[in-house]
Structures are given as C-alpha cells and as structure tokens.
Amino acid sequence: MLNPNLFPYLLGLAAFLFTVGAMGVLIRRNPIVVFMCIELMLNAGNVALVAYGRFLNSEEGQIFAFMVIVVAAAEVVVGLALITQIFRLGRELDVDDLSEMKE
Amino acid sequence: MTVLFAVVIALAAVSALGVVLSRQTIYSALSLVLTVSMLAVLFLLLNAQFLFAVQLIIYAGAVVVLFVFIVALLSPDAEDRPTLDLRAVIGIAGVIVVTALVFIAARNGITYNTNGFHATAVGSASDPYHTFKFPQDAVNNAGNVQTVAGQLFTNYLLPFEITSMLLLVAAIGAVYLTRRSSR
Numbered sequence: 092m093l094n095p096n097l098f099p100y101l102l103g104l105a106a107f108l109f110t111v112g113a114m115g116v117l118i119r120r121n122p123i124v125v126f127m128c129i130e131l132m133l134n135a136g137n138v139a140l141v142a143y144g145r146f147l148n149s150e151e152g153q154i155f156a157f158m159v160i161v162v163a164a165a166e167v168v169v170g171l172a173l174i175t176q177i178f179r180l181g182r183e184l185d186v187d188d189l190s191e192m193k194e
Numbered sequence: 195m196t197v198l199f200a201v202v203i204a205l206a207a208v209s210a211l212g213v214v215l216s217r218q219t220i221y222s223a224l225s226l227v228l229t230v231s232m233l234a235v236l237f238l239l240l241n242a243q244f245l246f247a248v249q250l251i252i253y254a255g256a257v258v259v260l261f262v263f264i265v266a267l268l269s270p271d272a273e274d275r276p277t278l279d280l281r282a283v284i285g286i287a288g289v290i291v292v293t294a295l296v297f298i299a300a301r302n303g304i305t306y307n308t309n310g311f312h313a314t315a316v317g318s319a320s321d322p323y324h325t326f327k328f329p330q331d332a333v334n335n336a337g338n339v340q341t342v343a344g345q346l347f348t349n350y351l352l353p354f355e356i357t358s359m360l361l362l363v364a365a366i367g368a369v370y371l372t373r374r375s376s377r
Contacts, residue, residue: 098300102297103293104207106295114214118281123223124219127222131229141237154345160249168367169368183339184270188268191333
C-alpha cells in the first residue's frame, strides 16, 4: 500500500505545475511557449486526477486523465496550425501583437 | 519508493520552471520533454500503467515532437530575460502561496478524507447499474490496465466515442487552417 503521507506532495506538485504554467501564460510573449505552458497546466490537472484516483481506489481518475490528454493533443494540433498560419502572414511571433484575430 | 517519488517530483518541478524561464524556445521544449517524462514515471509509480504508456507516446512522442518541429520551422528569436519587476514578483508570490495552500489543505485532510482508504469498493459509486464488478483491491494490484479498459468501454463508452469525434474535428481543422489560401 502506498504511503498516505505522499498525497499532499502529489497535490502540491499539481498546484505548483499549474501555477507555474499560468504564470508562463501571463508572462511569456512567444505563442509557442504559451502553448507549452498550457500543456503544463493540463498535465498538472492529470497529476491531481491520477493521484486522487489512486488514493480513492478508483479508475475514474485515470479515465478522465486520458480524456484530458486527448483534448490536449487536439488543442496542440489546432494551436500550432494557427501559429504557422500567423507566421505565414508575415507577423511577428509575439502574443502582444496579436490582440485582434482578424482576416 | 519514497526516494524515487521525491526525485521524480523534484525533477518535474525544476524542469517545469525551465519551460517558463528558458530564453530559447528550444530549451523550453526540451524542458517540457523532461517534465512529461517525469510525470509518466509518476503515473507508473501511482499504478496508472496505461496512462504511463499514453503519456510517453502522445506527449513525449507526438506533442513535444510537434513543438520541436514548429520551433525548427519558425526559428523564433530568443526573448529578453524576464526582469524582476512588480509583475514577476507577484507571479512568484502567487506560485508559492497557491502551492503552499494546496499542500497545507491536503495535509490537513481538507481535500480528501484519510479515513476513506479502502473504504469505497471499486465501482460502487461509479457503477450504479452494477454492470461491472471488480474485486476490492483490483485497482491497487500491479497492472490495472484491464480494469481501466473495462470501465472505459462500458460506463464511459460515450465520452470515449466523443473524444474520437474531437480528434477528427481537430485534424480537419488543422488541415483547413494550414491549406494554401486561394484568394
């Protein structure tokens, strides 16, 4: 049986990864890095889900984490397609310059 | 076991900081590889073998490779090193405060009742129709891929099918977005 005292550390790791990812989204200006930080936040959610599922004797955490991974993959595909398209339009890769999504 | 947990958690946290703080985008991507690999090890330690494989194949194998590919294609400039202005200080304080609050809450059992270990039978709350019954400790035995698949393809079949639709929509959307425009 897993040591129950580990649970706060796992949840602390999840909170740390999520807040670091959120800070990255707010501070960084490169859209590629912003997407990486979003991946970080989704991974933090996965850690919390799997930890809860492990300590509550349930597989639902794993199943929901699987759904989150699928959604993250879909999000990355569309996001990177958008970034390449922005780059093709000759715009600078800077989220501060992309405040409007026209054309 | 506990030492392994400590090493994995520390490496995941440090490499997550590397993702945010690296000036070069490619270093961020490589830090992300380390983060997702460490989280895969963490999933293995938490008896989520299926997620361990999925994490390695999809994240380290597909998502990060896509990131590296895009970085190589677009070759973005290095950013200026973030200065320690008021915004950065507030951000660092936010990270520390939120992490500490969650840790203290979990340690004091606010988020989760420590008396609940082994108290809930697997599938009792999740399976009101008693279509799937597992032995009490099936989830905690080594290798619960079969029980996860059993749940995924019975109780959660509809969400599973909807994710396949989502992937199809994402693929079509990516092809639509990156096509050569004819206008």
